[in-house]
Amino acid sequence: MIAVYRPGSSLLHRMPAGLKVLGFMASALAITFTAGSVWTQPVAAVLVCAGYLVAGLGLREILRQVWAVRWVILIMLVTQFVFLPPVVASANTGRVVTIMVLAALITLTTRIPALLDATESSLAPLRRFGVNPAGVGLVLGMTITTIPVIAGFAATIREAQRARGVPVRITTFAVPLLVMSLKHSDDLADALTARGAG
Amino acid sequence: MTSLPLISFDAVSVDFAGRTALRDVSIVLHQRRIGVIGSNGSGKSTFARMLNGLVSATSGTVRVHDLDAARQAKQLSRKVGFVFSNPDAQIVMPTVAEDVAFSLRGRGLSRTEVDDRVASTLQTYGMSDHADAPAHSLSGGQKQLLALCAILIGRPDLVVADEPTALLDAANTRRIGNHLLDDLEQQLVLVTHDLRLAARCDVVLRFDEGRLVESGDPTSVIERYEREHA
Numbered sequence: 001m002i003a004v005y006r007p008g009s010s011l012l013h014r015m016p017a018g019l020k021v022l023g024f025m026a027s028a029l030a031i032t033f034t035a036g037s038v039w040t041q042p043v044a045a046v047l048v049c050a051g052y053l054v055a056g057l058g059l060r061e062i063l064r065q066v067w068a069v070r071w072v073i074l075i076m077l078v079t080q081f082v083f084l085p086p087v088v089a090s091a092n093t094g095r096v097v098t099i100m101v102l103a104a105l106i107t108l109t110t111r112i113p114a115l116l117d118a119t120e121s122s123l124a125p126l127r128r129f130g131v132n133p134a135g136v137g138l139v140l141g142m143t144i145t146t147i148p149v150i151a152g153f154a155a156t157i158r159e160a161q162r163a164r165g166v167p168v169r170i171t172t173f174a175v176p177l178l179v180m181s182l183k184h185s186d187d188l189a190d191a192l193t194a195r196g197a198g
Numbered sequence: 199m200t201s202l203p204l205i206s207f208d209a210v211s212v213d214f215a216g217r218t219a220l221r222d223v224s225i226v227l228h229q230r231r232i233g234v235i236g237s238n239g240s241g242k243s244t245f246a247r248m249l250n251g252l253v254s255a256t257s258g259t260v261r262v263h264d265l266d267a268a269r270q271a272k273q274l275s276r277k278v279g280f281v282f283s284n285p286d287a288q289i290v291m292p293t294v295a296e297d298v299a300f301s302l303r304g305r306g307l308s309r310t311e312v313d314d315r316v317a318s319t320l321q322t323y324g325m326s327d328h329a330d331a332p333a334h335s336l337s338g339g340q341k342q343l344l345a346l347c348a349i350l351i352g353r354p355d356l357v358v359a360d361e362p363t364a365l366l367d368a369a370n371t372r373r374i375g376n377h378l379l380d381d382l383e384q385q386l387v388l389v390t391h392d393l394r395l396a397a398r399c400d401v402v403l404r405f406d407e408g409r410l411v412e413s414g415d416p417t418s419v420i421e422r423y424e425r426e427h428a
Contacts, residue, residue, distance in 0.1 A: 004292045004332045112296045145292045148334045187287030194250055194280035195301055195348070
């Protein structure tokens with residue numbers, strides 16, 4: 001769901017991480033606050049396509065990113081269709097997907113250490129309010145790292161249950177997933193402490 | 199041999215949740231390659247984890263390279279690199295190069311210095327081609343090599359490896375074993391069930407039910423261990 005860095009030398013790859021994050025935040029806010037305009041979605045879509053082309057990732061990468069969040073899209077659409085007219089539900093979902101694809105463009109073109117540095121320096125003024133910028137940066141990096149691990153646990157549990165002929169139910173799936181995730185978090189905490197980050 | 203810094207345990211005991219994991223362990227070690235063997239639950243992992251402050255003594259004193267493990271745990275974690283048996287649980291950042299670079303965070307190095315050290319470390323261990331690969335997509339052996347790179351880039355004085363080959367096939371066990379036992383310049387504490395690896399150490403310690411029952415020449419310690427468990 002969260003894209004991993006693809007090496008490159010495009011303008012977007014070379015741009016400072018902080019500038020990219022600021023640009024992303026400004027774009028996400030603009031997409032959110034101009035939701036009423038019929039131009040918002042087409043303009044945002046064109047800009048996203050341009051971003052992927054400039055980064056040398058190609059338009060097919062956008063489809064890959066959308067496919068990666070297909071379940072999120074489905075859940076968003078279904079829940080909104082219950083309460084909202086179809087046009088509004090589709091437009092809302094379209095905006096969220098655009099922002100997610102835009103976020104993926106940042107992680108695809110930015111190395112995590114650069115992203116961590118940018119996060120830490122932008123949060124530095126909040127230190128006086130008790131915010132730990134290094135901690136926030138670490139959580140950000142580890143979140144991106146841990147998603148494929150949890151997905152791997154889920155696949156292992158599904159395979160084990162299929163192999164034993166156990167029907168996949170939320171309880172028989174969620175409990176082992178939770179146990180494996182907690183064990184992983186314990187091991188990861190030890191590894192972080194051992195690497196001087198604990 | 200005696201020029202190497204000391205690891206010393208003085209009457210060390212560790213209790214966990216009503217169970218005694220280590221009982222009254224006392225030893226002074228100055229050898230370069232130290233093997234640790236024993237059955238599951240014998241206390242060898244607890245012994246290893248004390249060397250970089252992951253586990254604290256309930257009683258007694260542990261000193262590692264002039265640092266008190268209980269009072270100077272933070273400094274100790276920089277001097278002592280730790281390799282775990284499960285390489286997946288050691289990966290902190292998404293790609294190989296990012297994960298290795300993570301070990302240098304907070305050391306005041308410039309981006310260029312970090313990049314240079316990452317590139318040179320990956321090259322040393324034949325991992326350059328994987329620098330931008332997602333770390334979780336590597337094979338088990340490559341992940342353990344990555345863990346080793348992530349430890350060694352911090353230039354520790356002591357490397358502790360807790361069953362680093364437990365999840366690896368024979369070829370990768372040999373590869374990781376050779377890196378640890380032949381290539382490392384640092385002092386090494388190797389906890390292992392693989393007696394062939396233990397036999398290549400300078401000294402072997404044997405634990406049983408939390409006690410350090412024997413230490414000395416690898417051949418004789420391993421022979422007695424095999425005889426008792428035949």
